[in-house]
Amino acid sequence: MPQLVKLFQFTLSGLTTGSTYALIAIGFSIIHNATGIVNFAQGEFVMLGGMFMITFYGYLKLPMAAAFVLSVFAVAIIGLLLEKTALRPSRSQEVLNLVMITVGASIFIKGLSMAVWGKSAMTLAPFSGEDPILILGAAIMPQSIWIFGITLAVVAALSAFFVKTRTGKAMRAVAASRRSAMLAGIPVNRMIALSFFLSGALGAVAGIILTPVTTISYDAGIMLGLKGFSAAILGGYGSMIGAVAGGLLLGVLESLGAGLVSSEYKDVLAFLILLIVLFFKPGGIFGKGASRRV
């Protein structure tokens, strides 16, 4: 049965990276739902999360929990600043122009990060040891369990936020109809700012939990962002369940592809899947059908 164990092993490690793709994809979705734009700086949020954690925890030796919270908060504030200082004041509020601003912001953040943290890849010690745990013959790293657990907690908390709280419902209302939300008295601009804050926080969490597994460098954001974007498309852009399903599926397919075919093609596979989805089912797994009247 070693073949079966191998498959199980690949699936587990796929689910690990897939969890972080899911978090990145949710970040894309939240901003898309509030504003209609694709935020190409989403990947930089992930990179920044890892970098801040390394700074606070690795260098400044803050307690892990404090460093975690501080890093998430720092990137959330950066998300907020992106909205308030770059997108809001833009004279044109055309979607395409706003998207280009996020591309510019992404390049800016990347450059600044290179100046601050240097060019070499950095890493972080796993949160609790490196002794693998054996499940059904497959080895699972303790960090993977952290990744699953934290992702699950974040997704559960977010779901509750959107369904139970006044602010969460208001964010869904803005996503449903911005105009209707304004007429109901919902401060739409504040909800948009909040969506950037949340997406920054989500990206940061993904970066922090992923760094001990993959290392992080100033230019890691683009690839991570594109993976999260592909996951969002795969699941159905704008849908939270879709983002989670798309993230996990992409992670597993990538890992199986790398394990069974060749790891050379790992990244190619993600984009191949993206293209296949766009060709045959542009709405994604949980999407609302392909056609939309304009």
Next chain:
Amino acid sequence: MLKIRNIDAGYGKIQILHRTSLHIREGEIVSLIGANGAGKTTLLNVISGLHPLKGGSVMFQNREIQAMPPDRIVGMGLIQVPETDKIFPPLTVLENLEMGAYLRRLDRRALQSEIEKIHALFPILRDRGDRAAGTLSGGERQMLALGRALMGKPRLLMLDEPSLGLAPVIVAEMFGIIQSLNAMGTTILLVEQNAREALQISNRAYVMETGRIVLTGAGVELMSNEEVKRAFLGNDYKEKWER
């Protein structure tokens, strides 16, 4: 209560409103009638802060509101029920109502009692509470939209075509509800194509044509105006021929 002076507004180079002025006193029902494209909806959107104006002023309760964001205008009790895009389709009926009271920050109990009031007015919304608003029929949506607006405690309620697309029985019911809301103290600005019913329940009315107010007077007075008859009360005009 509401005083609009010399408003100019439009889309790009196309001017829609030309020095439009009107006023509404507390406790009144005022209707605004006019053909499609006369600028009625644009006027409401200017008042609600959704559409920028190029000139003129909007005063509500003696305060200039033309530079305020829409949520602050709602917060002052000036609430619009739009003609399209009036509900949040993916949210449940209950959540839609709750969002109408967003700015009031009610606690759970107060919110519940406000929702009860709306349910008493529109019992059908109670049965539909947990369904997505997008599954409602046209008439139910209109009631939900009105219910949501009432959750915000309006002082002046602006209704854009509340009878559009409704069955005749429900239209009569809708006008009855508008009258009783007014009797309970809400001032009403009614935009209608259904001119006859609107004029019947209005204290005063304005007639709009290509972005200009062309006629104003008491509701019943306008009903007998030849010009209004010709333009909006088509069937009545036939009587003249038959006479």
